[in-house]
Amino acid sequence: MTIRMIAEKCGCSTATVSKALNGAEDVSRETAERVRRVAAQLGYMPNAAARSMRTSRSYSFGVLFRDNADTGLAHEFFSGLLNGFKRQAEELGYDIFFISGRLGGRTIRYAEHARYRNCDGVFIANESYKKPEVRELADCGIPAVTIDYTYDGCASVQSDNYQGVRDLVRYIHGMGHRRIAFIHGEDTPVTDVRVASFRQTCRELGLDIPEAYVTEAVYCDPASCEAPTRRLLALETPPTCILYPDDTAYIGGRNEIYRQGLRIPEDISAAGYDGIDLSQILRPRLTTLKQNADLMGSSAARELVQAVEQGKDYIPRRIIIPGQVLPGETVGRAGETA
Amino acid sequence: MTIRMIAEKCGCSTATVSKALNGAEDVSRETAERVRRVAAQLGYMPNAAARSMRTSRSYSFGVLFRDNADTGLAHEFFSGLLNGFKRQAEELGYDIFFISGRLGGRTIRYAEHARYRNCDGVFIANESYKKPEVRELADCGIPAVTIDYTYDGCASVQSDNYQGVRDLVRYIHGMGHRRIAFIHGEDTPVTDVRVASFRQTCRELGLDIPEAYVTEAVYCDPASCEAPTRRLLALETPPTCILYPDDTAYIGGRNEIYRQGLRIPEDISAAGYDGIDLSQILRPRLTTLKQNADLMGSSAARELVQAVEQGKDYIPRRIIIPGQVLPGETVGRAGETA
DNA sequence: TTGTATGCGTTATCAT
DNA sequence: ATGATAACGCATACAA
Numbered sequence: 001m002t003i004r005m006i007a008e009k010c011g012c013s014t015a016t017v018s019k020a021l022n023g024a025e026d027v028s029r030e031t032a033e034r035v036r037r038v039a040a041q042l043g044y045m046p047n048a049a050a051r052s053m054r055t056s057r058s059y060s061f062g063v064l065f066r067d068n069a070d071t072g073l074a075h076e077f078f079s080g081l082l083n084g085f086k087r088q089a090e091e092l093g094y095d096i097f098f099i100s101g102r103l104g105g106r107t108i109r110y111a112e113h114a115r116y117r118n119c120d121g122v123f124i125a126n127e128s129y130k131k132p133e134v135r136e137l138a139d140c141g142i143p144a145v146t147i148d149y150t151y152d153g154c155a156s157v158q159s160d161n162y163q164g165v166r167d168l169v170r171y172i173h174g175m176g177h178r179r180i181a182f183i184h185g186e187d188t189p190v191t192d193v194r195v196a197s198f199r200q201t202c203r204e205l206g207l208d209i210p211e212a213y214v215t216e217a218v219y220c221d222p223a224s225c226e227a228p229t230r231r232l233l234a235l236e237t238p239p240t241c242i243l244y245p246d247d248t249a250y251i252g253g254r255n256e257i258y259r260q261g262l263r264i265p266e267d268i269s270a271a272g273y274d275g276i277d278l279s280q281i282l283r284p285r286l287t288t289l290k291q292n293a294d295l296m297g298s299s300a301a302r303e304l305v306q307a308v309e310q311g312k313d314y315i316p317r318r319i320i321i322p323g324q325v326l327p328g329e330t331v332g333r334a335g336e337t338a
Numbered sequence: 339m340t341i342r343m344i345a346e347k348c349g350c351s352t353a354t355v356s357k358a359l360n361g362a363e364d365v366s367r368e369t370a371e372r373v374r375r376v377a378a379q380l381g382y383m384p385n386a387a388a389r390s391m392r393t394s395r396s397y398s399f400g401v402l403f404r405d406n407a408d409t410g411l412a413h414e415f416f417s418g419l420l421n422g423f424k425r426q427a428e429e430l431g432y433d434i435f436f437i438s439g440r441l442g443g444r445t446i447r448y449a450e451h452a453r454y455r456n457c458d459g460v461f462i463a464n465e466s467y468k469k470p471e472v473r474e475l476a477d478c479g480i481p482a483v484t485i486d487y488t489y490d491g492c493a494s495v496q497s498d499n500y501q502g503v504r505d506l507v508r509y510i511h512g513m514g515h516r517r518i519a520f521i522h523g524e525d526t527p528v529t530d531v532r533v534a535s536f537r538q539t540c541r542e543l544g545l546d547i548p549e550a551y552v553t554e555a556v557y558c559d560p561a562s563c564e565a566p567t568r569r570l571l572a573l574e575t576p577p578t579c580i581l582y583p584d585d586t587a588y589i590g591g592r593n594e595i596y597r598q599g600l601r602i603p604e605d606i607s608a609a610g611y612d613g614i615d616l617s618q619i620l621r622p623r624l625t626t627l628k629q630n631a632d633l634m635g636s637s638a639a640r641e642l643v644q645a646v647e648q649g650k651d652y653i654p655r656r657i658i659i660p661g662q663v664l665p666g667e668t669v670g671r672a673g674e675t676a
Numbered sequence: 677t678t679g680t681a682t683g684c685g686t687t688a689t690c691a692t
Numbered sequence: 693a694t695g696a697t698a699a700c701g702c703a704t705a706c707a708a
Contacts, residue, residue: 002685013695018687028693045446045454049396050685052387053700059442060435072421074615079411086436093442095455097398097435098424104397104431108383116383117433222619248619255621277412278616281560281586283593340701351679356703366677388701391684 001044009038021046052118061089061304062099062119064110064137066126075220075248076276077293078126081147084297085123092305094120099137110137121145121304129189143307143314145300148190155307155316157300161190164289164323165197165243168271171287171325172241173205176334177269180207181239183228183253185219185246194273198243210237219245222252229256233268240269240334247272247279247288265332275326287328296321339382347376359384390456399427399642400437400457402448402475404464413558413586414614415631416464419485422635423461430643432458437475447471449478459483459642467527481645481652483638486528493645493654495638499528502627502661503535503581506609509625509663510579511543514672515607518545519577521566521591523557523584532611536581548575557583560590567594571606578607578672585610585617585626592620603670613664625666634659 003017010017012031019027020035027035052058065082066072073079086096099113099122110133114122125147127134138144138151145155172180182198185191195214202209212235218224225244229252232239244250250272254264262268264284272279275290299319307314341355348355350369357365358373365373390396403420404410411417424434437451437460448471452460463485465472476482476489483493510518520536523529533552540547550573556562563582567590570577582588588610592602600606602622610617613628637657645652 003687004685014686015688015695015697016693018685019694022687026693031693043450045450047391047685048455049387049390050700051687053385053391053684053702054686054688056700058387073411073417074414074421076412079417083410083412086438087440090436090438090440091443095435095438095441097433098428100424100428100433102425102428103433105429112381112383117386248615251616251619255619258621277586278589281589281593283596341703342701352702353680353704354678357678360703364677369677385701388684389703391686391700392702392704394684 001042002047003044006035006039006042006044009042010035056118057120058118059093060095060097060117060119061085061301062114062117062122062142063096064099064122064124064127064134066128072126075126076278077274077291080293081125081297081300084294084299085301086297088298088301089304092301094301094305096123101133109133111140114140114142120308123147123300123304124149143304145304145307147296147300150318153316155300155303155318157296157303157319157321159190159291159296160320160322161193162197164273164291165194166201167323167325168243168273168289169198169201170205171327172243172269172271172331173207175241175269175331177241177331178207178334179213179237179239180209180241180243181213181215181232182243183215183217183225183232183245183249184243185249186216213239217245217249217252220248222249222255225249225252226256229253230260233257233260233262238268241331242268242270244270244272247274247276247286250279250286250288264330269331269334271328271331275323279328280326284329286326287331288326289323290326291323292321339380340385341382344373344377344380344382347380348373394456395458396456397431398433398435398455398457399423399639400452400455400460400480401434402437402460402462402465402472404466410464413464414616415612415629418631419463419635419638422632422637423639424635426636426639427642430639432639432643434461439471448475452478452480458646461485461638461642462487481642483642483645485634485638488656491654493638493641493656495634495641495657495659497528497629497634498658498660499531500535502611502629503532504539505661505663506581506611506627507536507539508543509665510581510607510609510669511545513579513607513669515579515669516545516672517551517575517577518547518579518581519551519553519570520581521553521555521563521570521583521587522581523587524554551577555583555587555590558586560587560593563587563590564594567591568598571595571598571600576606579669580606580608582608582610585612585614585624588617588624588626602668607669607672609666609669613661617666618664622667624664625669626664627661628664629661630659 003014007014007017017035020032099110121143129149138154148158150156215228272286272288275288279286279288341352345352345355358370437448459481467487476492486496488494553566610624610626613626617624617626
């Protein structure tokens with residue numbers, strides 16, 4: 001099935017067929033219709049490789065996603081991100097494929113992989129943005145959009161972590177809590193913003209947060225939250241509410257709290273972050289901040305298409321996507337002077 | 339960066355460069371080495387589109403994955419499957435992209451999409467195998483491998499659901515349980531096998547399973563397990579152990595059990611299926627059957643490469659991947675005559 | 677051992 | 693409005 005066969009069947013040239021199929025102006029309406037009818041009837045599909053070679057556009061986006069075992073696609077936030085990106089990209093005519101560091105038994109650099117497949121744009125998420133190889137990809141001339149990180153000259157889509165933590169803390173404050181602790185994730189740009197927002201919001205609310213109330217664990221690692229939780233509960237003046245790095249990590253804190261014979265939220269309140277399904281399935285339902293991963297993904301796709309189609313005229317934008325507090329049942333009402 | 343530029347730099351023809359790069363026999367060792375050195379130095383990468391057009395091989399696999407909101411990539415079993423497939427496919431030189439029903443604002447059939455991108459093989463998972471469109475894809479002439487389902491003429495990789503349920507039931511029986519109930523998932527080929535295995539294993543063990551002990555819920559839907567759990571607990575002779583459709587669905591049963599003021603496993607035992615991370619994070623740790631999703635994915639990739647490279651000589655195989663009981667803490671010891 | 681020539685399917689240019 | 697033709701980058705059959 002090539003345009004040549006359609007041309008023969010229609011008694012015209014391949015040039016005319018190509019024009020007709022691509023909606024060019026200089027084709028008579030009747031010819032165009034006839035060509036399209038025959039094409040549809042024969043189940044014609046253009047050959048992506050040939051088109052790509054001729055136009056030097058592949059209508060594909062490369063996706064860089066950390067897949068190294070642990071938390072890759074399995075994390076609901078990232079799978080949501082990818083789903084949103086994929087759906088919108090396809091809607092706009094772009095297929096997506098994965099960029100990886102291995103191909104055919106050889107190690108290749110991300111940028112090489114992207115060039116090899118001629119992708120029109122790249123989507124960078126869930127990677128260590130400090131790795132030179134990642135920076136090389138972002139800078140290699142192919143339009144790129146990054147998630148939760150800004151490279152100079154690249155579009156980026158970011159979850160509003162500042163406002164997210166702020167909303168969550170204010171909600172908890174509104175429930176009467178005055179002694180709020182934050183077990184945050186490991187050191188990343190996202191963590192920095194969240195911790196800064198936490199401290200600033202508490203200050204604005206006139207809350208005094210002892211240093212011991214801000215402590216570190218590891219994202220998505222429940223076990224890493226057990227010791228910090230234990231330490232917080234053992235303080236002379238323990239917090240009345242603990243913020244966890246994310247919904248999954250919260251499970252570790254929850255296990256520790258129960259192990260101490262305490263109840264949630266009667267004895268101690270807790271909140272997560274992300275708003276994954278799990279958070280709403282557990283009883284008591286977790287109070288958390290839902291990140292709009294799907295919207296972040298689809299926004300990234302739209303932005304990337306703009307970057308590709310506007311070429312040199314494109315001015316990189318930074319898009320901030322707000323999240324939303326899911327009240328849940330793990331933050332209880334606390335006495336005003338707790 | 340094309341072979342032409344390398345040819346100029348090396349003072350030889352493009353044909354020689356092509357041969358040298360592809361390890362042909364009829365090139366002198368010194369020439370080959372020089373060409374490869376220059377290529378590496380210039381950071382040459384072949385153009386995938388050009389190569390694809392010339393060889394009618396794209397070195398890419400299409401992946402059909404249900405992404406319709408709910409449980410797509412978010413499900414750890416499927417993300418594990420995809421990860422395993424992706425890693426192994428890339429190792430063997432094939433990139434992967436997603437086949438979808440939408441492209442450029444138009445609805446296209448899966449088979450069309452696959453042909454458009456010229457993929458060398460397709461990986462079908464997590465789809466309704468009964469849809470004619472899916473069957474069309476499996477039958478369209480492109481080598482295909484399916485997961486947990488057999489199409490005539492297609493390779494397939496299957497989780498050993500028969501043995502899995504059998505091992506799980508026997509483990510539970512070994513813990514002293516004699517009254518075992520099974521809340522299974524909705525009607526699918528996989529469910530059929532699991533239910534059949536459950537009944538047969540129980541029969542072999544001499545267990546009498548009342549009809550009320552086998553009942554239906556929905557995979558990955560905790561809420562759907564609440565009512566069935568309640569009904570089982572309210573029976574005149576309630577089970578001492580309940581099998582759930584999967585680890586996620588178990589959460590619903592767990593919530594209901596706790597709501598009734600019962601303890602796990604002291605008052606009632608329970609088991610899941612899948613062995614996702616969540617199951618090992620919860621306390622008590624869930625007794626479940628871990629499916630080896632990663633191995634299923636990588637096996638599928640190896641098989642698909644065989645199918646592609648052997649062409650007409652390839653004989654479709656069915657590969658069965660065993661799972662493994664994860665003992666956990668939710669199945670307690672029951673009195674021998676319970 | 678090396679080089680020349682051709683074609684894969686498509687789009688774009690230019691002539692008709 | 694239509695068509696002939698070239699070119700995209702690569703691999704290969706065949707000539708040298």
